[in-house]
Amino acid sequence: MRDITRDHQDLPVVIIGAGPVGLAAAAHVREWGLTALVLEAGDTVAAAIREWGHTRLFSPWRYNIDAAARRLLEATGWQEPDLEELPTGHELVDEYLAPLAAALGDVVRTGVRVVAVSRQDMDKTRGHNRATTPFLVRVARTDGSFDDLPARSVIDASGTWAQHNPLGRSGLPAPGETEAAASGLITQPLPAVTGADRERFAGRHILVVGAGHSAANTLLDLADLAREVPQTRISWAVRSADVSRVYGGEDRDELAARGALGSRLRALVESEVVDVHTSFTITGFEAAGGRLRVLANGTTGSEELTVDLLVPATGFRPDLSMLTELRLELDPAVEAPRRLGPLIDPEFHSCGSVEPHGESVLSHPDAGFYIVGMKSYGRAPTFLMATGYEQVRSIAAALAGDRAAADEVHLDLPETGVCSTDLGGSCDAPVEPQLVTVGAPAPTSCC
Numbered sequence: 001m002r003d004i005t006r007d008h009q010d011l012p013v014v015i016i017g018a019g020p021v022g023l024a025a026a027a028h029v030r031e032w033g034l035t036a037l038v039l040e041a042g043d044t045v046a047a048a049i050r051e052w053g054h055t056r057l058f059s060p061w062r063y064n065i066d067a068a069a070r071r072l073l074e075a076t077g078w079q080e081p082d083l084e085e086l087p088t089g090h091e092l093v094d095e096y097l098a099p100l101a102a103a104l105g106d107v108v109r110t111g112v113r114v115v116a117v118s119r120q121d122m123d124k125t126r127g128h129n130r131a132t133t134p135f136l137v138r139v140a141r142t143d144g145s146f147d148d149l150p151a152r153s154v155i156d157a158s159g160t161w162a163q164h165n166p167l168g169r170s171g172l173p174a175p176g177e178t179e180a181a182a183s184g185l186i187t188q189p190l191p192a193v194t195g196a197d198r199e200r201f202a203g204r205h206i207l208v209v210g211a212g213h214s215a216a217n218t219l220l221d222l223a224d225l226a227r228e229v230p231q232t233r234i235s236w237a238v239r240s241a242d243v244s245r246v247y248g249g250e251d252r253d254e255l256a257a258r259g260a261l262g263s264r265l266r267a268l269v270e271s272e273v274v275d276v277h278t279s280f281t282i283t284g285f286e287a288a289g290g291r292l293r294v295l296a297n298g299t300t301g302s303e304e305l306t307v308d309l310l311v312p313a314t315g316f317r318p319d320l321s322m323l324t325e326l327r328l329e330l331d332p333a334v335e336a337p338r339r340l341g342p343l344i345d346p347e348f349h350s351c352g353s354v355e356p357h358g359e360s361v362l363s364h365p366d367a368g369f370y371i372v373g374m375k376s377y378g379r380a381p382t383f384l385m386a387t388g389y390e391q392v393r394s395i396a397a398a399l400a401g402d403r404a405a406a407d408e409v410h411l412d413l414p415e416t417g418v419c420s421t422d423l424g425g426s427c428d429a430p431v432e433p434q435l436v437t438v439g440a441p442a443p444t445s446c447c
């Protein structure tokens, strides 16, 4: 079958988002001699990571640097960081992503938000010659004007940071949630409680809602703040009946920092500094004299908690609204590409490992369009950058016409050592990192 990648070689591969996976995609596309164009909505590259830049990553540098990006950077005299160190988000940007964007040059454009992707002169219902028709990428500039850009292929690496899961039940915002967020009583996820946002949190009563790494990080930061400002009160609400699954693999986690996060959280909860509310399902919010009244169904029936601020840590979901004119095939539960969904669905498989996957697993009926990176995991929480780097290596090889390179997918991912629906998988024991080739028998699922 003819496809657009051969018919429109003069057009760029448009990459949406200049996070670690989007920039890695550009490095791979460039290595194959194709033209990349990276469109980033923020004023700077890695705008999403900068928002949680005060948070330290749990994976060391050696898992965070893409191979093609490294080759490009090394040619500029870049100094590689200590591979065993854990960078903060800001360090990841300053020491790796910003130099990478500079090395890629003017193919990386900031302040350009993609608002829609379609095929040129074709809506979703038109099938004739669809695969050989260029994509149309509609972008909104900061001054409000629009541009339609042609593309031979589109790689959506726009992440999920901008859309956190609602706090209410049934996957929906609770009554009063939108208003509480608009008035600032509900903050953004992962605020810098001991840094830039300190004054907002010091001496206040803070409720953290959710069960995952973000909740653990925020609770531990709040505990640091409470040591300095003892009037600070910390409450933690989760939907589950107990919080032990949030501790994850602890010393069985192959990423020591991720395991340590769980252990520190366990110690914090056992020290009773945090007031824990389990089986807590939020049913509504009311403003109460500058404070927030949180209404919920709890273990003993209706509960009510009045706090100064609420920090959501309920995970993220993909914004698919700009893709409505494309023919996509998504997993109905996880909202990941259909063939990837079952490999990462936290109900069945959440060990932090994932079977090797590349271009063929990530493709859609609209040939030449891909969702990669954090967004490719849809609502599943276990994405690691290293997974995204392998995704885009495989896609770039396929776009360049090297099917064998596209299909030879390697993965070397650390395991959590235990499964839960948020902090990681349900394996009973950690397994060795695997090097697997697509086409070989799939590794036995550990869950």
Ligand SMILES: Cc1cc2nc3c(=O)[nH]c(=O)nc-3n(C[C@H](O)[C@H](O)[C@H](O)COP(=O)(O)OP(=O)(O)OC[C@H]3O[C@@H](n4cnc5c(N)ncnc54)[C@H](O)[C@@H]3O)c2cc1C
Binding pocket: 016, 017, 018, 019, 020, 021, 022, 039, 040, 041, 042, 045, 046, 047, 048, 049, 052, 055, 056, 057, 058, 059, 063, 112, 113, 114, 115, 157, 158, 159, 160, 161, 162, 190, 214, 322, 372, 373, 374, 375, 383, 384, 385, 386, 388
């Ligand atoms: C607090 C935290 C800690 C994490 N720690 C680790 C870790 O230790 N190790 C690890 O491997 N992973 C970690 N992750 C998970 C994941 O690897 C990161 O979230 C990573 O940033 C995902 O990269 P990405 O390129 O897919 O998306 P992002 O980094 O979110 O980048 C997406 C980019 O797209 C831009 N964008 C969004 N919409 C548009 C649009 N419409 N048009 C143009 N641009 C757009 C955004 O501004 C952003 O710059 C962590 C995640 C979080 C939130």
